[in-house]
Amino acid sequence: MSPMPSRRTFAGPLLRDLRLRHRLPQAAMAARLGISASYLSQIEAGDRPVTPKVLAALAEAFPGDWAGVDPQEEAALLVDALAASVDPGIAGGEADEEAIARLVRQQPQLARRMAELHRAYRRSQEQVAVLDDRVEAGGREPGLLPWEQVRDWFHAEGNYVDPLDRAAEAIGETLAGDPRTALIERLSARFGVVVGTLAPGDGRMRAYQPARGRLLLDPAQPPETLLFALAHQLARHEFAEPIATIAAAAGPAAEELLAAGLTNYAAAALLMPYERFRAAAREVRHDIDRLRLRFGTSFEQTCHRLSTLQRPGAAGIPFFFCRVDLAGNITKRHSATRLQFARFGGACPLWIVHEAVAVPDRVQVQLAETPDGIRYVSMAKGLVKPSGSYTRPPRRYAVALGCEADQAGAFVYADGLNLKGAATPIGTSCRICVRTDCDQRAFPPASARIGVDPNNRGVVPYSFG
Known part of the structure; x- marks a missing residue:
């Protein structure tokens, strides 16, 4: 040395x-x-x-x-x-x-x-x-669309909103017994909200009637979806003032979308209170199925909550989280690791999340390495959300959660992987990926000088440097 x-x-x-x-x-x-x-x-x-x-x-x-x-x-x-x-x-x-x-x-x-x-x-x-x-983005910068502004707002906040998280935790810890019953009782006692059901085939997952104080839910939805809808409604009432104050900073175009996102954030914090959820996650080594069964939440909700455990002085493992649809679009994304997603467009085709979309309800794991030499352990699972009707196709997508390889000991999905062995070489986006030997490359890097040899052809029909 x-x-x-x-x-x-x-x-x-x-x-x-x-x-x-x-x-x-x-x-x-x-x-x-x-x-x-x-x-x-x-x-x-x-x-x-x-x-x-x-x-x-x-x-x-x-x-x-x-x-x-x-x-x-x-x-x-x-x-x-x-x-x-x-x-x-x-x-x-x-x-x-x-x-x-x-x-x-x-x-x-x-x-x-x-x-x-x-x-x-x-x-x-x-x-x-x-x-x-x-x-x-088709040249839209700097005029981002409202949903892009909201996505970037959460990313800039580290996917953690401290005052909202702590307030939701305080209430969540008071909800004793069956969480569904506890939420219904608190909605009724504090805000006079009565919970009912929507008519079959209505097409809505939930509907709130403010004048009548009625929350109607689609009975065809899974139990965890119904539970989250109750938590969402309670969060709307409990945290109306802080949510409105925070959302106002986003400007008129994105204010309502940010308010909805903050309400969902608070709902997750109600169902999965920070310290208790963080301790449980460590106990089961971030086994998502064990966590979701303990807290009554869905696979996606649990993954998303794990990515928000960034409280100063009590942070969880730094995770990245994303959701990818059938077309490869990243519809949710956040990273507390050094891995960063492209803000627009899709993810690297070599990433396991794409295979997970095609093979639903099966957990896929992958050891991947980015061009900077950092290794990541990824878990991905394809999910299908029922529509409740043959006439409406179910929603299909995949979620992915991962951490840097040096955190693998606390991530159950790394068990069985040879962390010193060969890793899948992934990148952020073809336009900025520097790999010269990728057979899955869709197009060359934006800054590269392209060469075409008319006498020789590889899997990719050009070279660059």
Whole structure:
């Protein structure tokens, strides 16, 4: 391992700030850096210096995110230079840590130039990603459609709304006994709402009549769907004021959609109160079927709730979650991991979620690797929602939930996978994916120079560089 520059680096508070920004508990952060939780605690407390090995792990695990350190500091420069050396998007192999540390000590100006060039490269890749989004959106940026604004609002909030989540948790913990009965009784006692049923073939899943105080539900829906409808109605009444206040910030076009999304969020928090649900998830190693049976929720609702466990100081495992329809459109998406979805269009065709759509009611698992070398364990399941009538086809789609491979020990779906073995090479979008050997590529990267050899043809009819 490379020797550290002569000055010892104590950067505990900065390391702690970085961990909190990513909402990682110490154990998860330590696992990502390849050190023990006790060692990380000592570093954060200022009792131990940050070694070159830890700096190298930081550069690889959090590229471009070691912010807050004075850029003139040797430690910050070493991290930036190491980040440039391990970036898998740059061909030529990685430089060893000793050579980078020597460069920082002996040629700091050259090292800073190297770090600046790497930052410029990363910015250019981000601009290509924005271009890809705009192409997929038909040039609509910056005038996003209202539902896109709502989707991006939840993503920007980390898919966690603290005041709403805590308020819903407080009420959810008071709902004793059978949850359906408890919800019906609270709706009646506090808001005078009476629950009834819709006529067969009505076509609506639920209907609320404010003047009469009646909530009518479709009896053909599964029990968990009916339970969620009750929770949704209670959330509308209990949290009308905070939901209206938050939704007003979205502007007139998206206000009603955001209010509906926040109501659904609160309904999930009522049925799956944060601390109890988080503890249960850890206990069963995030086994979705066991969780949904315990809380009376659907497979999709349970997956979605797992992706919202990002409370500061009590965060769950960072998950990504998405829902994909038969056409490959991503209709829900959120990621607390480093995996990011394309904001428009579909997902990588090599991702297991597409196979899950075609084979419903069966859990599929996959070890995947993105172009930056990060590995993920994905679980996907195809779902069919009944319509209650032969004349209306059921809704078919798939949901996917996953985490980074270093969290696999807490994710039951990783059992049986060889985490050190071959992984499926996936990407975000063909327009920004740098892989040159993908047989499933739909079109070349937006920034690539395309070549066509009339004498030779591979699976993909062009080359690029």
